[in-house]
Amino acid sequence: MSTTFYIPAVNIMGEGALNDAIKQIETLGFKQALLVTDLGMTKLGVSAEVETLLKKHGVECRIYDGVQPNPTVENVKAGLDVLHTHRCDCVISLGGGSAHDCAKGIALVATNGGHISDYEGVDVSKKPQLPLISINTTAGTASEMTRFCIITDQKRHIKMAIVDQNVTPILSVNDPRLMAGMPASLTAATGMDALTHAIEAYVSTAATPITDACAIKAIEIIRDNLSEAVHNGTNMLAREQMAYAQFLAGMAFNNASLGYVHAMAHQLGGFYDLPHGVCNAILLPHVQRYNAQVAAPRLKVVAKALGVEVHGLDNKAGADAAIAAIVALSRQVNIPAGLTELGAKAADFATLATNAMKDACGITNPIQPNHAEVVAIFKAAM
Numbered sequence: 001m002s003t004t005f006y007i008p009a010v011n012i013m014g015e016g017a018l019n020d021a022i023k024q025i026e027t028l029g030f031k032q033a034l035l036v037t038d039l040g041m042t043k044l045g046v047s048a049e050v051e052t053l054l055k056k057h058g059v060e061c062r063i064y065d066g067v068q069p070n071p072t073v074e075n076v077k078a079g080l081d082v083l084h085t086h087r088c089d090c091v092i093s094l095g096g097g098s099a100h101d102c103a104k105g106i107a108l109v110a111t112n113g114g115h116i117s118d119y120e121g122v123d124v125s126k127k128p129q130l131p132l133i134s135i136n137t138t139a140g141t142a143s144e145m146t147r148f149c150i151i152t153d154q155k156r157h158i159k160m161a162i163v164d165q166n167v168t169p170i171l172s173v174n175d176p177r178l179m180a181g182m183p184a185s186l187t188a189a190t191g192m193d194a195l196t197h198a199i200e201a202y203v204s205t206a207a208t209p210i211t212d213a214c215a216i217k218a219i220e221i222i223r224d225n226l227s228e229a230v231h232n233g234t235n236m237l238a239r240e241q242m243a244y245a246q247f248l249a250g251m252a253f254n255n256a257s258l259g260y261v262h263a264m265a266h267q268l269g270g271f272y273d274l275p276h277g278v279c280n281a282i283l284l285p286h287v288q289r290y291n292a293q294v295a296a297p298r299l300k301v302v303a304k305a306l307g308v309e310v311h312g313l314d315n316k317a318g319a320d321a322a323i324a325a326i327v328a329l330s331r332q333v334n335i336p337a338g339l340t341e342l343g344a345k346a347a348d349f350a351t352l353a354t355n356a357m358k359d360a361c362g363i364t365n366p367i368q369p370n371h372a373e374v375v376a377i378f379k380a381a382m
Contacts, residue, residue: 003208005255008145010171013247014240017175018135019053024171025092025133026057033059034088036079036103037095038067041137044181050094050135062086064106067095070152070159070269070276071102076116079106083130090131093169096190097141097150097276100134104149104167107132112166116151120160122360127166134169137178139229139242140190140277142197142250145172152270159270161360163257174247176239184230187242188333189277191226194218194246195329196280199288199302200259201252203295204364208256215252219305221245223329230333260369261287263362264378267352274342281335282342285323286381287365290373292319295366299323340382349378 012021025033033054041047042065051061064079083091083106091110093103105116107129112119119125134144143149149162182190198218201211222245228238264287265279292299300318304310306325310318336342353374356362369377 003255005210006147006165006168007251007254008169008172011145011247012171013174013243015175015177015236017173018050018178021133021135021171021173022053022057025054025059028131030059030090030131032086032088033061034079034083034086034091034106035061035063036067036091036093036106037063037065037099039065041065041095046137046178047094050092062088067099067102069098070273071098071105072152072154073116074154075102076105076109076151079103080109083110090133093132093134093144094137096136096138097143100136100141100143101149101151103132103134104129104143105151105162108149108164108167117153117160119162119164122163123165125164125166129166132169133171133173135173135178136243138182138186138190139179139239139246140193142194142246142254144169144174145247145250146254148254150266157271158355159266161266163360174243176236176243179239179243180234180236182233184233185334187230187233188226188335189275189281190246191222191229191242191333192281192284192330192335193277194242194249195222195226195326196261196284197249197253197258198222199284200261201249201256202302203288203291203298203366204256204259205366206256206364211252211256214248216301216305218245218248218252219302221248223305223307226329227332257364258361259287259291259365260356260362260374260377263356263359263365264352264374266359266361267355268339268342268344271348271352272343278335278342281330282339283377283381285326286377288319288323288326290369290377291366292316292323293367295319338382339378344382346379346382349375352378
């Protein structure tokens with residue numbers, strides 16, 4: 001059976017990557033960019049820095065900085081209005097997953113028309129999006145290099161999963177200098193998001209030797225660097241290593257897809273407007289405990305990548321060790337212990353489970369749960 005491997009055509013990484021990327025943008029011949037970001041980037045002066053660099057290289061810039069932490073269909077529409085008003089010929093996203101996902105939605109609708117909700121699902125669009133360059137400032141979502149786009153529909157209280165090769169950026173940028181200002185809590189949440197990507201890709205039914213290699217290496221780097229990046233954010237080596245780890249995890253899940261951690265986390269985020277990385281981190285051990293019914297051998301390999309001595313352990317014990325190691329790392333970086341701390345309510349779980357079972361990310365989970373089992377996982381994570 002054939003497989004397809006998706007990745008942006010150009011990816012620039014390491015200290016100084018931003019300056020190199022601006023030069024690359026100039027050579028692409030764009031003249032009027034829409035810069036999609038959030039107010040935080042504007043207040044920190046990062047948006048202005050990028051705008052100035054672009055102008056020095058002949059690219060005018062219009063800024064849309066209304067992106068919310070969980071970008072909405074309204075954010076996409078507002079950004080699209082700015083793009084049309086100023087006849088922008090490309091889109092540049094600046095920030096973490098929220099900015100990148102919103103920019104993907106804008107760029108996709110710009111060329112395909114209609115409404116962003118028209119593209120929910122897998123490969124629904126017909127045309128390539130407007131050229132998108134993604135400048136990353138967090139180490140977690142890998143949205144700067146994936147074909148995944150998550151947009152919140154506030155009317156339906158859900159997160160729409162758009163998985164489409166046409167939302168893949170043409171250029172991704174990971175400069176750890178832009179990540180140095182991330183607070184510890186965000187560093188922890190995005191790092192655990194990257195770990196979730198790697199583990200879900202590794203146990204996915206669509207895993208390949210290529211995605212396996214990316215996933216395991218990502219887990220090993222996260223094991224060695226996440227805690228240091230959280231507790232000593234000025235350590236640029238740890239920041240750079242986490243940038244590589246989240247990119248590797250992105251390569252894995254961009255091609256092997258994900259599982260029920262994400263399918264369920266999307267519902268928590270859409271229903272309660274909760275941080276995605278934290279939801280993933282809380283759900284991760286509970287979903288893998290369920291998955292261990294069929295994925296124990298693979299979870300034993302995950303345990304080894306997390307630094308557990310697995311020699312002499314059978315598959316079940318190895319899977320248990322992996323789950324214990326995930327919980328330990330979450331505690332080490334101060335992730336909340338359960339969904340109760342986030343304000344989730346058991347009365348909502350039946351609705352959340354129904355929506356999770358419709359999420360495209362769940363298709364490649366190693367075992368398909370029924371509704372009662374999804375509700376039970378939510379309850380276990382309380």
